Amino acid sequence: MLDLDHIYSALNHTLFSVSGQAVTVGGLLLIPTLAVVGFWVTKYLVRALTSKLTSRHTDPNIIHLLQRLFYVIAICIITITALEIINIPVTAFAFLSGAIAIGVGFGAQNIINNFISGWILMWEKPIRIGDFLEVENAKGVVEEINTRSTRFRRVDGVHMLIPNSKLLENTIVNWTLVDKLMRTSVRIGVAYGSPVKKVAELMRQAAEEQEGVLTDPKVQVIFEDFGDNALIFDVNFWIQSNVEGGLRMAKSNIRFRLDELFSEHQIVIAYPQRDIHIDGSLTLVRDKVK
Structure with a gap:
């Protein structure tokens, strides 16, 4: 049979002293047990809190901030409790804390800077x-x-x-700091001589037909310029999207629709071209074959 007196004596055996307080074998063995139980309980509570806040449709950023705060508080409580159990006063680490602070100040400035910046990002959002x-x-x-x-x-x-x-x-x-509304535009050039009023009407139609394009603010068509080879038009519109792919897809769909509408109304999309004018007479001379 196990001798309980010997076990009790072994667990109460003093290994060393800190600030006059004896540290026993049992105290040291209790630390990992306390740490495991403490972190398990913390993880369970954080999971329960996250589930409850998620069911209430709480902002994910607030949930993330509360999770971090909960873990920090739990670590502090577990550490202080463990020190109390093994009879080590927190003041015993005053000198060590000062040395660590000096070391951090010289060697870990970037880490501390990023750590503080992370809390600022989570708090101010x-x-x-x-x-x-x-x-x-x-x-x-x-x-x-x-x-x-x-x-x-x-x-x-x-x-x-x-x-x-x-x-x-x-x-x-x-792009989404205040809301998810984004403004973009599609530019196109049509041949000189095209009915500009009709072009503007078709461009507005192509934009308004696209799913996701907002009616307020309204779609706006701008006759931008008389270009070298084309009459330049821009159609400006707003769309609600949280990724760039939504904008690109909307612009692509509008271009597809514009190509169809312009083909139906015989409106030519311009392309670069040059006119060559030759003044005077042109004489062709053919060399005789010897």
């Missing part, structure tokens, strides 16, 4: 999950905002990890 961004030459959708970096999916499907500080320090185009 200048960039949110699901926003369509233009970062330098890349366009895509924000999928996740972490404490160090933001996961960004480009329109070609490639994932990018962008440091959070870069999103705050540089100029970022957020």
